[in-house]
Amino acid sequence: MNELRHDRDRRCAGPGGAAPLLTLLGLLLVLLPVPAAGDRAPVPDEPGEDGYELWLRYRLVEDATLRAHYRTRLAEVVVAGETPTAAAVRRELRCGLRGLLGETVPEAGAVSRDGALVVGTPAASPLIAGLGLDLDALGPEGYRLLDTTVDGRRLLVVAAATEVGTLYGTFHLLRLLQLHRHLDGLDVAAAPRVRHRVLNHWDNLDRTVERGYAGFSLWDWHKLPDYLDPRYTDYARANASLGINGTVLTNVNANALVLTPMYLEKAAALAGVFRPYGLRVYLTARFSAPIEIGGLATADPLDPAVRAWWRDKVAEIYRYIPDFGGFLVKANSEGQPGPQDYGRSHADGANMLAEALAPYDGIVMWRAFVYAADKPEDRVKQAYNEFVPLDGQFRDNVLVQVKNGPLDFQPREPFHPLFGAMPRTPLMMEFQITKEYLGFATHLVYLAPMWTEVLTADTYARGPGSTVARVVDGTLHGYTRTGIAGVANTGTDRNWTGSHFDQANWYAFGRLAWDHTLSPDTLAGEWIRLTFTHDPAFVRPVKQMMLGSREAAVNYMTPLGLAHLMGPGHHYGPAPWYDDAPRADWTAVYYHRADTLGIGFDRTATGSNAVSQYFPPLDSIYGHLDTVPEKFLLWFHHVPWDHRMASGRTLWDELVHRYTAGVEAVRAMRATWRQLEGLIDARRYEQVAAFLRIQEKEARWWRDACVSYFQTFSRRPIPAGLEPPAHPLDHYRALRFPHAPGI
Template sequence: MLKSVARTISVVGIGCALLTAASAAQAEDGYDLWLRYRPVETAWRARYRAEAAALVGATPSPQLAAVRTELQHGLDGLLAETVPATQSAPSEGAVVFGTPASSPLIAQLNLPLQPLGPEGYLIRSVVIQGRHVTVIAANSDIGVLYGAFRFLRQIQTRQPLDRLDIADAPKVKLRLLNHWDNLDRTIERGYAGASLWDWQKLPDYLDPRYTDYARADASIGINGTVLNNVNAKAESLTPLFLRRAAGLADAFRPYGVRVYLSARFTAPIEIGGLKTADPLDPQVKAWWRAKADEIYALIPDFGGFVVKANSEGEPGPQDYHRTHADGANALAQAVAPHHGVVMYRAFVYSQDVPDDRAKQAYAEFKPLDGQFDANVIVQVKNGAIDFQPREPFHPLFGAMPRTPLMMEFQITKEYLGFSTHLVYLAPLFEETLRSDTYAKGPGSTVAKVVDGELDGHALTGMAGVANTGTDRNWSGSIFDQANWYAFGRLAWDPTASSREIAQDWTRMTFSNDPAFVRPVVGMMMGSREAAVDYMTPLGLHHQMARSSHYGPGPWVAGGPRPDWTSVYFNKADDKGIGFDRTATGSDAVAQYTSQAVKAFDDPANQDRFLLWFHHVSWDARTTSGRTLWDEMVARYSRGVSETADMGATWAGLGAYVDPERFAQTATFLRIQEKEARWWRDACIAYFQTFSKRPLPTGYAAPEHPLAYYEGLQFPFAAGTAH
């Protein structure tokens, strides 16, 4: 069989007809994301063709058909020549792909696939009968697809192919995007147009964009998508919408992306005709079992439910004097016969305002550790407040050893400038994942909680609140694509490097030229810290405008709940600023291990979380030697300067980028600098009314008086909840 490789090779056509000449200035709109298969340089082309000019592999399944299509498309584009080649030269190599079950050749190679599990893959360079062969093999067809995308990434980032020996498998089982999409196609906290899901045309018309969405997800290892908003409508579970969801499941299935639905807790009342949604009521349990059976009849590989309950006014088990475990288990028992899961969100706070909202989730969920069914995973936000520019890790991580915990990050930038601010979020994700809970001594990182290593859980997960929409560039801006990409890479491997991910994304999205890659990656890696500086320095948090969260609002007070206001969190007064969460205040620090608390107070971290945990005098000395007031002014100002520097850096890179993407990014960076200055000036003007201290020498006063900033209103800002 090994001798027949040369006879069975199917030559890859080099399809230049659809490509313009290779050029850094080729017009683009961002639709291709990081899957830009543009021709490589001449020197690289010869090297790659020697290893990968042809394909060998059966396609007995939709997944393997997708593998062949992707490899064909990728190699056609990447290995294209100015003058098309008529056929492969004898010295050119082949790519053999498949599983031992689908490929007798791979079966005979006896590769070490068993440790890679159901989704891992192996990419190995071998020589058969004098011919260079790259093998992409896995235990499952979807594993082969993941391997194909990894192989193409090697070419996109100009890595050698001649000595490949890559074995990789995901460290997290559920790697999901949560779409906060409503049935009317609006998106809560969406900044890239309308929802991708055209419910009115489904299931009869499957927009080709659904396939491209699934391709993008699969290319970074995402294997699930929650179609509807966590603030769910019961109608999402009616037969009409279930049939439409089944159409999306059909489109996604070849790429290994399973669909999930957010379930409204009171659906048994609203669409089921029952008088109660009490999770312990036998009729309610029977209703959920019947509903699960109905869903799985339409979508055999349905993943399960996400549940938001007893939070922000949403109904839940506490309405019936039941626990969150009672509520989660009722739905879990309904999907368990079908091997489904329930992801039960820990973002909760009761109708009664607590002394500190940061303590709410821990107080409600910690006592329930070990009471959830085996197919329940509790979904916990990275921090205890709400996706702030910087938060300490959520105290539940490491505190529930008998319960699987699923990380929830926000990819859409609700608190970080929407789609116009360049804020690369992977450093935020990485900062959280590498935080040490000390739950079982040093090294008990959040990443080890999430991937199950710390407590031995097999059910693991990571969810990201999606930033996609109908904008041609998918996410509202080119650089916001990097956050989708980085989330997928970190969900696959929570220990991955945010810098290395940024390098790969930059090379795949723009250019491999080091003169471009170095400054752009530098911009990306510093962008989150710049945003923290001009928005919420030194541990401040929740200082945005009411409702829309667009722009600064440190003066926001009143309304339905104190803990929906900025003044609740900044506690600014004549003496100082910051939320005292020590033993003399709310004592939220008691929810962390003593070693973690020491880490928060370490000088290296103190500035990061100073005002998160302490109410500090305006004249207190910070680690820089400045007073707190002077340090705040310096931080706000530094954020503006760093944003201006990003714009200046980008302005010098036009030769490497097509005019369309270059111009949009340049415009957005100007917007970001303007809005960073707005944040700086508004916050300084407000907090100065308490500090009553002059600005330090060399720092400009706010451009307008405080009343001007307080009077700004944006009633139709994008992504506003409704």
């Protein structure tokens, strides 16, 4: 064990992870003059540039002046405390500073020289206590970074009310160093805007991952609890560096076995690895568990024996995991059991679990992704109809977890009308980081613009300025418990996420969960510099690629408010013709409703009236053709093919132009990437280049298949100057993908 710890201190990464220190060859190269961007020789491959280190690469600061500045301001390190979290802070600083500065920074038990870095809490450090900082105002996870002078010595301070706060502050400081920021005059006070910042893993006990595109599950249940893969620590480090403080280990399509002693022991082992990094473990609760593993005849949430079973089970879990976070529940949705099986409400089911968790400060995250099997009503209305009447009936440790849109993680949806409509119930945002409907791992689609589009949307629940973000962070309705979840995109692939650019979505989610006011532009720039290089010849064009990538995907998949055109089951590729499913709202034709008159789903007062679920003036804006934003046109309206668009084109011509624009945007990304060869290591460059080739091929497939199909209804020609589909429609309809990943 000591040998393993020493190796981790040297490398900062898990098994086979690359050393953050430069090889001798790399060190010699950085000492040579750096040519202008256009004259650079190719960057040499480093053994570990496989993406494993994520944004925590800690490469040597090449600018000698800046490196000297850091060495002056970080002459020694003093970390107060002897807890596992304090030890994690020491390890990260030791590894990070050695990599960034090219030398080991001395550690000391107390300040002995000018330029010391002091990390700690007032309880552990008399020096920090003496500064008189109002750390309690920053909450249990907030921190202060401060350039100050104490007894004539110039110091840098990372101070927090708790050690977890000092850990988050340490990662912030290391990020500033990685981004080459000056430290003089540093004064940062930071605290999370949302309390529970959670990854939802859709991981199964057999290590398959539903909607996972990066290999198998990180959790090797068979070897747990006796073997703890060092990768678990690296996972915790990565999340702590972003401020993510919770992880749901198992799929929302739950397996009751995870609540049995065998698996609780395994989950407890993971919790022990995660605990020093402020990462709490949550589990999914299968509602029928009292029957399946408890031997009861019912799972009725009002049955006293069922309630007692859950109280006993929760007490057992906390004996294994004292800081257990609570349950995530998918109930009465897509065949999952739930309280409605017994004539009870979602509030009845959630409150039963919340009651059992309340003595331990645990929470229930009850998903609002529900749609009844026996109701033909517009599917996007059903969650609102089921949950709004229950507002105020949930216990205070229940958060209703709501997807960003009312359908299902589509490339673009309007925000979910539940946001703002339940003022007495905390609503927790659910984003999807894994790209189930956005090209899996091979399409470059940066999701921060999508998430920001939703968070900044105005619900008008209490007049202008009632944004979705203010619902989620609790400031609109005064929620004291707040949360945001992201469906994880991690797996056993060496680069964690299946592609290098999908790491950016994990990074952006964590940073936005901490502070939703951060811009996609800022986050993209940070991630590129942390992950690849500071060279502006690379950073500028790649950032533009990222910022335009989501809109490109919307255009080549589902432009103008179309939705759910993906292949059935696997959701890979286009299948707008799909109409053969056990229920209509699992088909594509249910959503686009194309016919010879036009296309789109009428959700106005003359149709399903889904617009009525939005507050004024949105109901009117969305409900009229002359005011609805074109990006939501076909979501809310069935529109004639000859309808005149803002561009002056007919709807049909505009639709084909949008599909074409999506393909052309991917072609432009490929052309941009080709110009960047040699500015980063060849290994990562070549994988991205290969994936962009796949993306262009599949964008063209999406465009041609959809245009061919919709043309059978519009009966209009392809607009002049645009390419016709490469194949007849029958070619696209005949394609089959029996082993597409993530099912």
